[in-house]
Amino acid sequence: MKQKKWYSYLWIVELLYLCLGLFNILFAWLGMLFFTIPLLIAVFGGGKAYCNRYCGRGQLLGLLGEKLKLSRNVPPPKFLRSRWFRYGFLAFFMTMFGLMLFSTYKVFTGAPLQQTVTLLWVFKLPWQWAEVDMVSPWIAQFAFGFFSVMLTSTVLGFVTMVLFRPRSWCVYCPMGTMTQGICILKHGKEVAAHGRKSKEDRGVAEAAGK
Numbered sequence: 001m002k003q004k005k006w007y008s009y010l011w012i013v014e015l016l017y018l019c020l021g022l023f024n025i026l027f028a029w030l031g032m033l034f035f036t037i038p039l040l041i042a043v044f045g046g047g048k049a050y051c052n053r054y055c056g057r058g059q060l061l062g063l064l065g066e067k068l069k070l071s072r073n074v075p076p077p078k079f080l081r082s083r084w085f086r087y088g089f090l091a092f093f094m095t096m097f098g099l100m101l102f103s104t105y106k107v108f109t110g111a112p113l114q115q116t117v118t119l120l121w122v123f124k125l126p127w128q129w130a131e132v133d134m135v136s137p138w139i140a141q142f143a144f145g146f147f148s149v150m151l152t153s154t155v156l157g158f159v160t161m162v163l164f165r166p167r168s169w170c171v172y173c174p175m176g177t178m179t180q181g182i183c184i185l186k187h188g189k190e191v192a193a194h195g196r197k198s199k200e201d202r203g204v205a206e207a208a209g210k
């Protein structure tokens, strides 16, 4: 039997991250690793290696959808795979990210800390089990905002996993779109995301140009 590589277990890290955020919101800062590593790999010549090997979220969606059969396993709608939707979603996502940074800045300049996690950019969940006294309020504000981003994208990933194919989130994931954009800028062509869990998902990704 083929031995699994260490990076096949990175889905555990993804799960751990979500649990640690519930335990103490300041762990949300660790999510910056999921944000910067894929971009650095793409910039320094690794192409889509993060998506293909190291992404715990992609692995987790694959496991839940394929092994636990939580996915309907039907192709995602065409619009989800279209270029305008992927780049439009990236623009929307980055705008919300910018607003989150602005809230952090406001707290840095004296505005009160908002102890809430915002789900799907609308629903404000009170988040009282957070030990934020040990740090400056802006550090805590960033943690609340960043955990909101991570939780929102996780929920969207789970919903599209259940409704369509296990890794349908990968079709419009902002990190995937950004790393693909970097590959296009560097090599003048799109780079396929190899190593996905199933032929079907590879088909989805290729149809999406990822």
Ligand code: SF4
Residues within 6 Å of the ligand: 038, 050, 051, 052, 055, 056, 057, 058, 169, 170, 171, 173, 174, 175, 176, 177
């Ligand atoms: S597209 Fe996003 S979720 Fe999918 S493997 Fe790449 S970084 Fe992970």
